[in-house]
Amino acid sequence: MKVEASSIIISLGWLFLLTWLVLQNTQVAEATDNENGLYSPHDDVLSLDHKTFHRAVENKENIVWVVEFYNRWCGHCIRFASEWKKVATKMKGWKDLVPIAAIDCSQDSNLESCNSFDFESYPTMLMLSPRLNSTSNKQVVQTVRYRAEFYIIGSIIDFMTEYTPPSGPRLKPLLKMEDIWSEKKPQHKFIVFIFEEAESKLGRKVILDMHLYQNILVRSMLKESVVKFGVTKFPSLYQIKDDSTFRLLAVGKEEPGDQELFVKSLQKLIKEEGGQLDGEHDKGKDSLVIVVTPKDIVKMAIGQPFHSQNKSRRVSMQDLESALRYMLRQEIAMSKKIEGEKFKALQKFVQVLLKYFPGRHHIMKFLQSVSVMLSLVNTGHLSGMQWRSKIEHLQNSTMFLPGVIKWDSCEGSEPRYRGYPCSMWTLFHVLTVSALTQQGHSPRSVNPQEVPLAIRGYMQHFFGCSECVKNFLDMAVTMERDIKDNKGAVLWFWSAHNKVNKRLKGDETEDKIFPKVQFPPASLCPKCHSSEETNDSQPIWNTELVLKFLISFYTEKSIYISPELAKGDASGRSVKDKGRTISRGSELKVDIGLKESGSKVKMANKHLSEMGHRVGVSWPSNSTLIGNSFYAYRASGKGAGLVFNNLDLSMCAVFYVVSTTLILGLYYHFVIRRNVTPCPKRCCR
Numbered sequence: 001m002k003v004e005a006s007s008i009i010i011s012l013g014w015l016f017l018l019t020w021l022v023l024q025n026t027q028v029a030e031a032t033d034n035e036n037g038l039y040s041p042h043d044d045v046l047s048l049d050h051k052t053f054h055r056a057v058e059n060k061e062n063i064v065w066v067v068e069f070y071n072r073w074c075g076h077c078i079r080f081a082s083e084w085k086k087v088a089t090k091m092k093g094w095k096d097l098v099p100i101a102a103i104d105c106s107q108d109s110n111l112e113s114c115n116s117f118d119f120e121s122y123p124t125m126l127m128l129s130p131r132l133n134s135t136s137n138k139q140v141v142q143t144v145r146y147r148a149e150f151y152i153i154g155s156i157i158d159f160m161t162e163y164t165p166p167s168g169p170r171l172k173p174l175l176k177m178e179d180i181w182s183e184k185k186p187q188h189k190f191i192v193f194i195f196e197e198a199e200s201k202l203g204r205k206v207i208l209d210m211h212l213y214q215n216i217l218v219r220s221m222l223k224e225s226v227v228k229f230g231v232t233k234f235p236s237l238y239q240i241k242d243d244s245t246f247r248l249l250a251v252g253k254e255e256p257g258d259q260e261l262f263v264k265s266l267q268k269l270i271k272e273e274g275g276q277l278d279g280e281h282d283k284g285k286d287s288l289v290i291v292v293t294p295k296d297i298v299k300m301a302i303g304q305p306f307h308s309q310n311k312s313r314r315v316s317m318q319d320l321e322s323a324l325r326y327m328l329r330q331e332i333a334m335s336k337k338i339e340g341e342k343f344k345a346l347q348k349f350v351q352v353l354l355k356y357f358p359g360r361h362h363i364m365k366f367l368q369s370v371s372v373m374l375s376l377v378n379t380g381h382l383s384g385m386q387w388r389s390k391i392e393h394l395q396n397s398t399m400f401l402p403g404v405i406k407w408d409s410c411e412g413s414e415p416r417y418r419g420y421p422c423s424m425w426t427l428f429h430v431l432t433v434s435a436l437t438q439q440g441h442s443p444r445s446v447n448p449q450e451v452p453l454a455i456r457g458y459m460q461h462f463f464g465c466s467e468c469v470k471n472f473l474d475m476a477v478t479m480e481r482d483i484k485d486n487k488g489a490v491l492w493f494w495s496a497h498n499k500v501n502k503r504l505k506g507d508e509t510e511d512k513i514f515p516k517v518q519f520p521p522a523s524l525c526p527k528c529h530s531s532e533e534t535n536d537s538q539p540i541w542n543t544e545l546v547l548k549f550l551i552s553f554y555t556e557k558s559i560y561i562s563p564e565l566a567k568g569d570a571s572g573r574s575v576k577d578k579g580r581t582i583s584r585g586s587e588l589k590v591d592i593g594l595k596e597s598g599s600k601v602k603m604a605n606k607h608l609s610e611m612g613h614r615v616g617v618s619w620p621s622n623s624t625l626i627g628n629s630f631y632a633y634r635a636s637g638k639g640a641g642l643v644f645n646n647l648d649l650s651m652c653a654v655f656y657v658v659s660t661t662l663i664l665g666l667y668y669h670f671v672i673r674r675n676v677t678p679c680p681k682r683c684c685r
Contacts, residue, residue, distance in 0.1 A: 037072050037104040038081040038416055044088035046101040053103055053113040062130055062165050066144070066156055068102040069114050071122040073420045075509040076467035080123050082508075086149045091156070094208045097168055098160060105464075106420070108405075111330055115384060117141065118336050121466035127156060129163035150256075157204050169211040171204045173220045177229070180219055180240070190216040190269060192249070194262065195226050196235040202252065203235070206262045216266065237262050239269060313524065314560045315426060315553065316408035321363060321565075323423035324353070325401045328370070332462050333388040339381040345457030347374050352454040356434040357427075358556035365399035408562065417511035421468075426554075428455055428493050433554040436486040448486045452479055452493070475499065490550055491543060494519070502538070525549045 039045040048056060048067065057065045068084055070077040088100035105114035105122065117126055125144035140163055144155050161171040174180060180191060194203035203220025210218050223234050231238075235252040250265040252258035332338070338346060354367045373390055382390075395401065410426065412418035431451050439446040456476045463469050475496050483489050501516040510516055518539055522529045528549055530540035552558060 037102070037107075038070060038078060039085070039102055043085050044092050044095075044100065045085055046088075046095075046099050048101050048103040048113075049107070050109045050113050053110070056099075056101070057128060062167050063096070064098045064130065064156075064160050064163060065128040066098060066100050067126055067128065069105050069117070069119060069122065069124045069126065070102055071106040071464050072104050072416045073106060073418075074122045074465040074468070075421075075504065075507070076465055077123045078416055078509045079507075080147060083147065083149055083152075084123075084125075087152050087156075090149065090153060093212070097164070097208065097211070098156060105334065106326075106330070108330055111333060111388075115334060115336075119143070120335055120464070121469070122464050125152070127159045129159070130165050154201055157201050157208075160208075161204060169207050170219065171207060173203065173222050173225070175221075175225060177221065177226070177240075180217070183219070184217060187214050188217040190266075190273065191240045192216060192218045192266060192269075193238045193240060194218065194220040194235060195231050195233075195238065196220060196222065197254075198222050198224065200235060200254075202258050202262070205259050206237075206266075209259070209263050210266060213266075213270070216270065218266070235262075237265055314409050315430065315558055316410070317360070317559050317561045318406060318408040318565055319410045319423040320357075320427055320430065320559070321359070321402045322405045322407060322410075323420060323427050324357075324359075324363070325405055326420050327424075327458075327462070328391055329388065329401060331464055333384040334464065335384040335387075335462065337381070337383060338387060341457075342461040343374075343377075343380050343382070345454075345461045347371075348454045349458040350374060352431060352451050356431045356438065356451060358430065358434055358559060360561075362399050363401070366394065366401060369394045369399060409560070412511045413513035414511070417509075418514060425493075425497050429490075429497070429550065429554045430559070431455070432486070432489045432493050433551055434556065436490055436551065437555060439486050446486055448483055448489050449480060452476075452483055452489050455493075471500070471503075472496075487547060491547060494546065494550055520546070520549055520553070 037047060039047050041047075045068075046056075057067060068080075070081075072078075084100070084102065091098060091100055103110055103113060105111070117124075119126070127142045127144060129140035131139060142159055144152055146152050146155060157171070160168075164171055170183065177193070180193075184191060194206055196203050207218045207220065210216060223231075233251045235254065235258060236248065237250040237252075239247040239249055241247065249269060250261055252261060332346065335342070350367065350371050354364070354371050357364070357367065359367070370391060373394060391401075405420075407419050407423065410418050410420075410422035412422075435446050435448075435451045456473070456479060459469055459472050459476075463472075479492070483492050498518050501518060504510055505516040520528055522539075525545065528542055528546045530542065
């Protein structure tokens with residue numbers, strides 16, 4: 001009986017564990033985009049979000065915070081991440097005084113936190129002082145101007161020297177040697193001086209390295225204050241004894257290795273004098289702890305989903321709408337002030353979207369409302385948060401932006417790759433092709449400069465990646481001279497995009513699963529390529545056929561609308577409208593019309609097939625019905641691992657309850673009842 005009971009208990013345990021793993025994995029799948037920034041729990045960089053940012057950064061009165069505000073898709077941010085990790089690792093021993101942190105501003109939930117400081121490009125590193133006093137909220141904020149580890153640490157040390165609170169170690173050099181005795185405490189068995197040049201930061205680094213050692217007091221003095229005592233070697237490390245005599249411990253060479261030399265010399269001093277290296281026992285005290293949750297463990301165990309490359313060979317409405325959501329709700333809202341030329345650039349860009357974006361009905365109604373709203377701003381001035389508030393109030397059940405950002409053809413192998421930059425370029429190509437095709441169907445001429453100049457204005461004033469903006473504007477200097485007609489606009493953006501791909505090929509920002517190529521590749525348009533190549537292995541293009549291909553590829557008829565998107569909002573969420581919760585999916589079935597959306601999917605597939613014959617495109621065999629390719633791929637098991645929807649979770653919960661009840665019933669029947677001793681008949685009379 002005991003064996004049977006044990007077996008049942010073990011079975012229950014395994015069932016519970018399996019259910020817990022399923023639930024955890026589902027949460028991971030749903031939260032992947034929000035959690036997978038540029039830094040992991042294993043890095044020394046402390047990752048913040050909207051929940052931890054204000055609690056950690058704004059409420060601390062005794063430490064200096066250094067926070068990187070970054071955007072996971074920004075190429076410069078991706079390259080800089082390795083340098084920021086080095087800074088955090090070098091300063092790891094000081095994290096109780098100066099945590100090195102980062103917050104991902106590309107996440108909608110973090111927008112308010114990021115917008116609480118005055119910056120508009122990524123990455124931006126800010127140093128935040130402690131509250132100047134307990135009754136005031138005043139805080140000093142300075143920007144780190146450097147991008148190299150050595151200079152970043154130097155800037156942070158200078159800031160800490162000025163704003164470290166009295167509870168922290170004194171970093172300012174002493175002016176008089178006797179001042180050290182006023183700082184000496186009973187636990188200080190060793191008193192040490194570092195003598196150095198005025199521009200040196202060595203003394204302050206060693207003081208910070210040793211600040212957790214309770215039995216030693218380390219201070220610095222500058223050369224100008226100690227030459228009168230006969231000190232001639234700088235930097236140098238001296239111990240001062242109780243009888244005021246000095247002992248030379250080490251002499252530096254004004255090299256990076258001096259810091260390690262001085263710290264080891266001090267540790268050796270403590271051991272030689274019979275002291276204890278008690279700092280090692282105190283390093284966990286008041287330090288910041290990064291907790292690795294069960295979700296992180298499951299995520300590490302199952303890995304990240306691998307994505308199909310076939311999807312990247314189509315233009316997806318999901319990507320275009322997600323790009324609009326990010327632009328309008330987040331990127332523009334990051335601006336502190338929208339006025340003057342910036343306000344005009346926003347108006348022009350919204351007008352271009354309204355005229356040339358081949359959007360669905362509810363998107364176009366929303367853009368129309370945004371355009372009207374901007375025209376009614378008489379002051380010509382908005383703050384970023386005012387803009388955000390206004391466009392939020394414009395949304396209702398008939399006109400709205402997508403509920404979440406979700407990538408389809410622009411989805412990368414990791415959240416940091418592709419995504420928004422890919423969708424942004426796709427949007428630019430779609431707009432230029434739309435302007436060209438409208439010219440062919442309209443008696444009025446379309447200004448060939450209208451779309452390119454509106455895009456340039458948006459990039460100049462709103463795009464978040466400062467390095468990307470500089471590179472784009474460098475290419476766009478001659479835009480007016482280069483673009484003579486709408487065909488030229490299409491080809492200009494195609495050429496500019498290929499220049500970017502060429503520059504970034506092999507860069508650490510490149511997604512290795514989706515390597516940068518010259519578009520269109522020969523596999524898509526063999527006749528667009530000449531059989532010859534240039535000296536740097538670049539293709540020689542037949543621009544006439546390239547133009548035909550681009551028109552066919554980016555035209556409205558070729559835009560793929562997934563069955564999920566055709567049913568309404570792909571997020572599956574609802575919107576609040578004047579106190580009412582409105583289900584977008586159910587309302588949009590009437591508003592948009594599922595038949596019309598379904599026909600668009602079929603038309604897109606048919607058009608893609610026809611396009612191959614016209615311009616020599618060789619489509620993959622499994623993309624004949626491109627609407628089904630993604631679902632076939634997910635069904636093949638190569639998609640995203642264990643991903644469950646709400647119905648799956650409900651069934652799992654029901655299965656768990658039923659199985660538990662059944663097992664407990666069997667346990668009662670075969671174990672409990674069998675152990676009950678029947679009552680003798682004579683006792684029951």
